[in-house]
Amino acid sequence: QVQLVESGGALVKPGGSLRLSCAASGFTVSDYYMTWIRQAPGKGLEWVSYISSSGSTIYYADSVKGRFTISRDHAKNSLYLQMNNLRADDTAVYYCVRRYYSSGSPHDAFDTWGQGTMVTVSS
Amino acid sequence: DIQMTQSPSSLSASVGDRVTITCRASQSITTYLNWYQQKPGKAPKLLIYAASSLQSGVPSRFSGSGSGTDFTLTISSLQPEDFATYSCQQSYGTPFSFGPGTKVDIQ
Numbered sequence: 038q039v040q041l042v043e044s045g046g047a048l049v050k051p052g053g054s055l056r057l058s059c060a061a062s063g064f065t066v067s068d069y070y071m072t073w074i075r076q077a078p079g080k081g082l083e084w085v086s087y088i089s090s091s092g093s094t095i096y097y098a099d100s101v102k103g104r105f106t107i108s109r110d111h112a113k114n115s116l117y118l119q120m121n122n123l124r125a126d127d128t129a130v131y132y133c134v135r136r137y138y139s140s141g142s143p144h145d146a147f148d149t150w151g152q153g154t155m156v157t158v159s160s
Numbered sequence: 161d162i163q164m165t166q167s168p169s170s171l172s173a174s175v176g177d178r179v180t181i182t183c184r185a186s187q188s189i190t191t192y193l194n195w196y197q198q199k200p201g202k203a204p205k206l207l208i209y210a211a212s213s214l215q216s217g218v219p220s221r222f223s224g225s226g227s228g229t230d231f232t233l234t235i236s237s238l239q240p241e242d243f244a245t246y247s248c249q250q251s252y253g254t255p256f257s258f259g260p261g262t263k264v265d266i267q
Contacts, residue, residue, distance in 0.1 A: 098255050143211070148206050153203055
């Protein structure tokens with residue numbers, strides 16, 4: 038069964054750091070493009086970052102560029118998001134998401150989602 | 161960056177109703193458009209990809225259409241489990257962007 042399980046969410050003070058983890062089962066993380074997507078309380082979905090299947094391509098939303106780092110561990114079949122210099126507007130549920138991507142095809146969608154982990158940035 | 165808008169922002173409907181939700185992109189995205197369903201406290205679920213293709217396991221009462229900048233999601237006969245928020249998303253280019261969502265609730 039294909040599954041993603043996030044962990045690591047917590048209450049952290051502004052300027053602090055946090056590392057989110059996402060354990061995958063039923064598929065191999067390094068075979069897919071993997072993403073982080075967040076949702077602030079009562080708000081819409083916001084794409085945060087993705088890493089390509091080869092690991093050679095990484096993109097970040099402007100709102101997190103220079104503060105967040107996406108990475109993965111093939112041996113642990115896991116995805117990570119290191120978040121530094123956190124701000125109040127980073128408060129959100131963070132979802133680990135598998136992206137189905139086929140070059141040149143419009144079949145490009147977020148097909149498997151974790152249950153989410155809550156990050157609260159507050160003093 | 162590509163901006164996504166949806167209308168209406170919310171609607172009330174009854175079981176058995178036909179429901180249509182509209183999504184518009186700020187530039188042409190051909191058919192790089194996906195639809196998601198989200199229930200309170202749950203993760204989103206992919207319903208439609210590439211504007212009109214039904215994700216495996218999704219009931220056939222859901223359908224999508226459109227290309228370019230204008231898209232629609234249609235629920236042919238609303239069921240009790242369909243009361244949720246629906247969001248569109250473009251995968252044409254980064255940053256990937258979502259619409260603000262349309263909340264469908266019980267009339």
